[in-house]
Amino acid sequence: MIPKVAAQAGTFESSDVLFLIEPLPEKAGRKIELFSTVLHQYGESFNRIVSEMLDDFDLTDIHLIARDKGALEPTIKARLETAIRRSLEMQEGTLI
Amino acid sequence: MIQQGGVYGADSILLDLEDSVALNQKDAARFLVRNMIRTIDFYETEVCVRVNHLSTPFGISDLEEIVPLQPSAIRYPKTETGGEISDLLQIIEQIEDKHHLPHHVMTIHAMIETAMGVQNVFEIASKFKRIDAITVGGQDLTADMDILYTPDGAGIDFARKRIVMAGKASHIDILDTVFPDVNDEEGLKRETEYAKKIGFTGKAVINPRQIDIIHKVYTPTEEEIRKAYRIVKEFRINSAAGKGVFAIDGKMIDAPVVRRAEYILKLANIEVSLADNQGDSQ
Numbered sequence: 446m447i448p449k450v451a452a453q454a455g456t457f458e459s460s461d462v463l464f465l466i467e468p469l470p471e472k473a474g475r476k477i478e479l480f481s482t483v484l485h486q487y488g489e490s491f492n493r494i495v496s497e498m499l500d501d502f503d504l505t506d507i508h509l510i511a512r513d514k515g516a517l518e519p520t521i522k523a524r525l526e527t528a529i530r531r532s533l534e535m536q537e538g539t540l541i
Numbered sequence: 542m543i544q545q546g547g548v549y550g551a552d553s554i555l556l557d558l559e560d561s562v563a564l565n566q567k568d569a570a571r572f573l574v575r576n577m578i579r580t581i582d583f584y585e586t587e588v589c590v591r592v593n594h595l596s597t598p599f600g601i602s603d604l605e606e607i608v609p610l611q612p613s614a615i616r617y618p619k620t621e622t623g624g625e626i627s628d629l630l631q632i633i634e635q636i637e638d639k640h641h642l643p644h645h646v647m648t649i650h651a652m653i654e655t656a657m658g659v660q661n662v663f664e665i666a667s668k669f670k671r672i673d674a675i676t677v678g679g680q681d682l683t684a685d686m687d688i689l690y691t692p693d694g695a696g697i698d699f700a701r702k703r704i705v706m707a708g709k710a711s712h713i714d715i716l717d718t719v720f721p722d723v724n725d726e727e728g729l730k731r732e733t734e735y736a737k738k739i740g741f742t743g744k745a746v747i748n749p750r751q752i753d754i755i756h757k758v759y760t761p762t763e764e765e766i767r768k769a770y771r772i773v774k775e776f777r778i779n780s781a782a783g784k785g786v787f788a789i790d791g792k793m794i795d796a797p798v799v800r801r802a803e804y805i806l807k808l809a810n811i812e813v814s815l816a817d818n819q820g821d822s823q
Binding site: 454455460517518519520522523524526527530531536537538539540 | 602
């Protein structure tokens with residue numbers, strides 16, 4: 446899938462994560478920037494979660510910025526799914 | 542705080558998709574609540590989800606995301622008529638059928654938050670087997686009535702009592718509205734004591750600090766439990782001997798007194814044992 450618009454989801458609050466997504470030109474690949482308060486302990490796990498979800502949505506050309514304040518896995522997945530769906534303009538049941 | 546919901550000792554936790562969520566964050570809240578229910582162990586705490594009303598653009602999406610997870614209950618806001626509950630149940634059951642889920646596990650809590658809802662609360666509470674609790678929403682109700690919400694609750698007193706009566710007539714739980722000032726612990730205690738006195742079976746909180754205060758009001762005292770235990774035990778012994786009415790310490794004990802005593806023991810989670818038939822003189 447190809448992101449259509451820049452989108453974001455999440456907050457800067459403790460135990461949350463903010464994701465920003467920007468579309469990139471075709472074949473540009475994935476550019477992922479992670480800033481996390483728990484990078485040393487959980488950076489590897491965070492990157493795995495993100496990669497798996499980008500694979501699930503078949504997103505290959507994307508610029509993703511994540512600012513994590515210690516979010517749990519279900520929170521990371523929920524915020525990233527929201528950002529992805531917004532960037533794909535697939536979100537339903539909300540006001541833009 | 543959601544992930545810690547089970548550790549604060551609340552009987553039930555309410556995950557909200559409705560009024561606490563901004564209109565442009567409904568999708569984010571829905572995915573977050575869905576993932577939390579899938580992942581987090583809330584221990585013995587009942588998990589309810591307050592969805593948006595079906596008259597909004599969000600209600601259907603909420604149900605499609607949440608119903609397959611079968612939380613303990615769906616809380617339906619601003620319920621005004623039995624017809625609205627019929628519509629809600631029809632959609633819920635369609636989703637349950639699609640996912641091969643039973644229709645009797647997840648229950649419905651109807652929130653009464655408008656004058657029309659108060660007017661129709663008997664129909665709402667009594668007509669549907671899946672409704673096992675009704676609640677009053679004080680802030681929305683006063684707004685609907687064009688009055689101010691005051692600490693003495695004067696404006697919603699009639700509504701509270703009518704909602705209690707409807708719940709009692711239907712033998713379901715009746716949950717009081719939140720006490721909004723988290724710093725006024727005395728006020729919360731007073732309001733909870735009043736809610737208990739008029740028949741509410743529980744009260745909503747907006748902060749974990751409020752849980753203990755409410756539990757203390759609703760938890761029977763040791764003296765009440767001892768007395769109730771003695772009444773129920775004597776009642777069973779006397780019933781077995783064919784006596785319907787008897788006396789303890791000179792006071793007549795009949796069916797209503799026994800029923801109240803049984804309710805106290807239920808709150809205290811105590812079973813009466815008849816193994817020791819010597820009588821209990823505590």
